[in-house]
Amino acid sequence: MRLSEYKYKNHRFLGCSEGGVYTAMALPQYRLLFDIGVGHTKFTDYPKLLLTHGHLDHSSGLAYYVSQRALRRLEAPSIYCPPEIADPLNRMFAIWAEIEGFEAAYNLVPVDYESLYQLQGNVYFRPIRSIHRVPSNGYTILEKNQKLKPEFQDLPGHEIAALKTQRNDLFYEHQNPIITFSGDTQIEFILENELVRRSKILFLECTYVDEKRPVERARKWGHIHLFEIAANADAFKDVERLFLIHFSPRYKQEIIVQQIKSALPPWLAEKTTPFLYSKDIRNINPPHRN
Ligand SMILES: [Zn+2]
Numbered sequence: 001m002r003l004s005e006y007k008y009k010n011h012r013f014l015g016c017s018e019g020g021v022y023t024a025m026a027l028p029q030y031r032l033l034f035d036i037g038v039g040h041t042k043f044t045d046y047p048k049l050l051l052t053h054g055h056l057d058h059s060s061g062l063a064y065y066v067s068q069r070a071l072r073r074l075e076a077p078s079i080y081c082p083p084e085i086a087d088p089l090n091r092m093f094a095i096w097a098e099i100e101g102f103e104a105a106y107n108l109v110p111v112d113y114e115s116l117y118q119l120q121g122n123v124y125f126r127p128i129r130s131i132h133r134v135p136s137n138g139y140t141i142l143e144k145n146q147k148l149k150p151e152f153q154d155l156p157g158h159e160i161a162a163l164k165t166q167r168n169d170l171f172y173e174h175q176n177p178i179i180t181f182s183g184d185t186q187i188e189f190i191l192e193n194e195l196v197r198r199s200k201i202l203f204l205e206c207t208y209v210d211e212k213r214p215v216e217r218a219r220k221w222g223h224i225h226l227f228e229i230a231a232n233a234d235a236f237k238d239v240e241r242l243f244l245i246h247f248s249p250r251y252k253q254e255i256i257v258q259q260i261k262s263a264l265p266p267w268l269a270e271k272t273t274p275f276l277y278s279k280d281i282r283n284i285n286p287p288h289r290n
């Protein structure tokens with residue numbers, strides 16, 4: 001199974017995604033994975049796994065991943081997941097330990113939706129509840145900065161320096177979302193989360209793209225249709241690069257590219273990249289490199 005690689009600015013994404021088949025995405029910069037819907041030695045190096053939900057096309061590589069890391073004597077991986085599936089996952093790992101005759105170490109974290117989890121320096125990730133047929137999360141990687149409150153912004157530097165010595169309420173905490181990964185979800189995940197809409201890079205599931213599988217069907221199965229992205233185009237105005245993932249394998253890759261160009265307004269189609277596996281096709285609309 002071949003992995004695809006895409007770059008945007010200083011970010012690199014290595015993975016694969018097909019609806020109902022597999023989804024797994026590595027971010028070397030943050031040494032983490034979003035989902036592990038397939039066992040692959042390339043994924044063994046990453047010590048953190050942010051699991052969106054338990055459907056097997058997103059989680060079937062779990063046991064292999066944990067076992068491979070133990071075999072290679074790498075540190076126990078941290079696996080973040082929706083709280084409801086922590087218990088069944090622990091049971092599954094126990095059964096695999098019995099089958100393999102070896103107990104591989106792992107650190108399973110049922111996420112707290114109120115928490116930020118530190119990745120490095122001022123970079124954190126936040127789990128955000130999504131809407132699917134089973135308990136599910138999206139994840140946002142963000143920078144946390146101190147920003148001057150608007151009422152002080154017009155003051156000259158020396159006055160701010162003087163004020164700093166007198167009071168400690170000049171700044172507020174600002175969250176600057178860098179990357180969001182949706183997992184499987186209905187479109188409300190974007191419409192109801194400001195942090196997602198402000199993300200510079202958004203990985204969004206888009207399972208269906210044509211009339212043969214209508215919007216109602218996508219919603220019934222907890223997915224997004226390309227036509228819903230078109231109908232809510234305004235929600236994507238702050239996103240710099242929209243990567244669409246999780247296309248149904250029923251579509252030829254040429255059709256996906258065609259549908260994106262015909263269904264989305266040109267300004268949105270221009271910044272949209274379908275995450276595809278075929279080398280010939282996936283460079284039709286390459287991300288801009290600034
Ligand atoms: Zn899926």
Ligand SMILES: [Zn+2]
Nearest residue numbers: 053055132184
């Ligand atoms: Zn799913």
